[in-house]
Amino acid sequence: MSAAPLLSVTWSDHVTGRRGYLVVDRLVRGVASGGLRMREGCTLDEVAGLARGMSMKEALHYDPSGRYVPLGGAKGGIDCDPRSPEAYGVLVRYLRAMRPHIERCWTTGEDLGLTQDLVDRAATEAGLVSSIQAVYPLLDDEAQARRRLAAAFEVDVEGIGLDELVGGCGVAESVLVALHRAGRPHAGTRVSVQGFGTMGGATARFLSRAGLMVVAVADVKGTIANPDGLDVEALLAARDPYGAVDRSVLRPGGAERQGDTELPCDAWLAVDAEVLVPAAVSYAIDDEAVERIRARWIVEAANMPVLPAAEELLAARGVTVLPDVVVNSATNAWWWWTLFGDIGADADGAFAHIRAAMRALVGRMLDRAEADGTTPRAAAHALVEERLPEIAERYGWY
Known part of the structure; x- marks a missing residue:
C-alpha cells in the first residue's frame, strides 16, 4: 500500500487562491470512493494518506457473497476554514473543477468540515447529477438503488439522521x-x-x-x-x-x-x-x-x-x-451496503448489519x-x- 497513487491533482481557486486536492489511490472497476474534507491547513500529503486509507477500508469490507463490491480508494481536500464566508463558493468551484473526475471515477461525500447536505447542494450548483454518480453504472437497478439511498437519508433516529x-x-x-x-x-x-x-x-x-x-x-x-x-x-x-x-x-x-x-x-x-x-x-x-x-x-x-x-x-x-x-x-460501507441492496432504508437493519460486520x-x-x-x-x-x-x-x- 506504499506505492504512488494513480492520480494526484492540485487545484488553485482563481477567486480566493485557496488550494484543493484530489488523490485517487486505487480503482476497482474504474471507480474509487472517498469523502471530501475542508479544513484550514489541509495538505496534499494529508489527502494522499487519507486516500490510501480508503483503499484499505474498501478492501477490508470485501465480502465475495455480498452485493456491495468494494471500490478503490480516493480522497479530496480543500485548504479553507469551513466557517469562512468564502467557504461555500470555494466548495462549489472546487466541485466544478473536479467534475470530470466525479462524473467518471470518484464517488465522494461529507467528511471533516462538511455535511452531506452541503456537499449535495454545492454539487447541484456545480452541475453534477450527484456526488456519487460515478458508481451508478455498476448498479443492477440504478433508479431503485437511488431511491433506497435517498430513503435511508430521510430516516431520523431520535432527532439525528441515520447517516x-x-x-x-x-x-x-x-x-x-x-x-x-x-x-x-x-x-x-x-x-x-x-x-x-x-x-x-x-x-x-x-x-x-x-x-x-x-x-x-x-x-x-x-x-x-x-x-x-x-x-x-x-x-x-x-x-x-x-x-x-x-x-x-x-x-x-x-x-x-x-x-x-x-x-x-x-x-x-x-x-x-x-x-x-x-x-x-x-x-x-x-x-x-x-x-x-x-x-x-x-x-x-x-x-x-x-x-x-x-x-x-x-x-x-x-x-x-x-x-x-x-x-x-x-460510514463508507453503510453507503454502499444501502446503495447496492445488502441492507434496506431502516435504522434497525443498518445498525444490526454494522454491528455484525464490525464485530x-x-x-x-x-x-x-x-x-x-x-x-x-x-x-x-x-x-x-x-x-x-x-x-x-x-x-x-x-
Whole structure:
C-alpha cells in the first residue's frame, strides 16, 4: 500500500487562491470512493494518506457473497476554514473543477468540515447529477438503488439522521469488542472523546447507551468534563452544525454529583479515562502527547489522528491503538451496503448489519495481531495485503 497513487491533482481557486486536492489511490472497476474534507491547513500529503486509507477500508469490507463490491480508494481536500464566508463558493468551484473526475471515477461525500447536505447542494450548483454518480453504472437497478439511498437519508433516529449515526455505531462497536476481549465490563469504563461532530457525537451516544461513562468531550471551544459522567443527550441537542456545544446546557454540581467543568482544548487527552476516542482532526496525538495519556485504549474515529512515532511509544506502554482503517469504516460501507441492496432504508437493519460486520472485522484484526505479535494496525494492513489480490483477480487492478 506504499506505492504512488494513480492520480494526484492540485487545484488553485482563481477567486480566493485557496488550494484543493484530489488523490485517487486505487480503482476497482474504474471507480474509487472517498469523502471530501475542508479544513484550514489541509495538505496534499494529508489527502494522499487519507486516500490510501480508503483503499484499505474498501478492501477490508470485501465480502465475495455480498452485493456491495468494494471500490478503490480516493480522497479530496480543500485548504479553507469551513466557517469562512468564502467557504461555500470555494466548495462549489472546487466541485466544478473536479467534475470530470466525479462524473467518471470518484464517488465522494461529507467528511471533516462538511455535511452531506452541503456537499449535495454545492454539487447541484456545480452541475453534477450527484456526488456519487460515478458508481451508478455498476448498479443492477440504478433508479431503485437511488431511491433506497435517498430513503435511508430521510430516516431520523431520535432527532439525528441515520447517516450521521452509522459511523459512530461502528466506532462504538469497535470499543465494545476490545472491552469484551479484555474482560472489561461496560459499567464503570470511562471514555473521553475529542470532537463532537457527526462521528464523535454518534460514538458518544452509542457508548453511553451501552453503559459506558463519557467523562469528557472536546470541541473547538475547549473540553467539557465531569468525572461522574456527562449528559450526552443534552450535549448532542445543544450542538451547532460544526459540533460546538452551547455551554448554557452545562450542569452545576450538587450534593451527590460533581458539576460539568470547562477545561482547555487539549485536556481531553489527560483525563482519567480508559478509552480515548479522537474523532476530529488528523495528527492529534504526537509523541509529546503520549506522556499525558492515561487511557488503555485509543480508538481512532478520526482519520490518521495518532502519529507513527506516538503509536510506537504507546505500544511500548501497553496502550492499544485501534486503527482508523477499521474503526471508522462503517460510514463508507453503510453507503454502499444501502446503495447496492445488502441492507434496506431502516435504522434497525443498518445498525444490526454494522454491528455484525464490525464485530467480525475487529475480531479478525485482533486475532491476527495476537497471532503475529504485532499491533492492530499492522494486522489490519496484513489483512488488506491478502485481500487486494483477491479483489484484483476478480475485477482487475483498475
